[in-house]
Amino acid sequence: AQSVTQLDSQVPVFEEAPVELRCNYSSSVSVYLFWYVQYPNQGLQLLLKYLSGSTLVKGINGFEAEFNKSQTSFHLRKPSVHISDTAEYFCACLKREGAQKLVFGQGTRLTINP
């Protein structure tokens, strides 16, 4: 079975500072990887995904993530954050074959301070 670990439960940063949200996964088979964002009192929205090809993927709102197979990581980055980026961020993985079971990490709450 696959699992996802988000290494930080909370990340406070100042506005316009860079941020990195860390995600490690564990799986015996190849996986797809995703980052979702959840704004307060809303559902989840896809930020970006890695399916194949270039290991650096770009998403919405200026976010990007890098797939590192050797370190089994998929860290999310943004060079300059805004107040509007305050939200909870979830990393998730999905096996390439077999049952459609999206497995989520515990979430990282990103707080942007002015």
Add this chain to the structure above:
Amino acid sequence: NAGVTQTPKFQVLKTGQSMTLQCAQDMNHEYMSWYRQDPGMGLRLIHYSVGAGITDQGEVPNGYNVSRSTTEDFPLRLLSAAPSQTSVYFCASSYHQGTEAFFGQGTRLTVV
């Protein structure tokens, strides 16, 4: 565009009551699933379906039933509500393996 619609948005139940959380999607997606979200635990899969008439258990299926009689609808039934089922429930759908999952707005359930 409606996307994934969940009803109700909020619900309070007494221990032992039963109820059905509704989920409907208008994107003709084959895959649908139910998650519960609890603080510090991310989202955990309850049940999922790969098409009409086909369902399977996820990580935390106990106390919940599902059925998938149509492509559009995937209701989640709580048979006898318990306080441990107090949570936020999300329904999601996707076209096929590896594609984006679209989520509903969630149902906040409190069992007293």
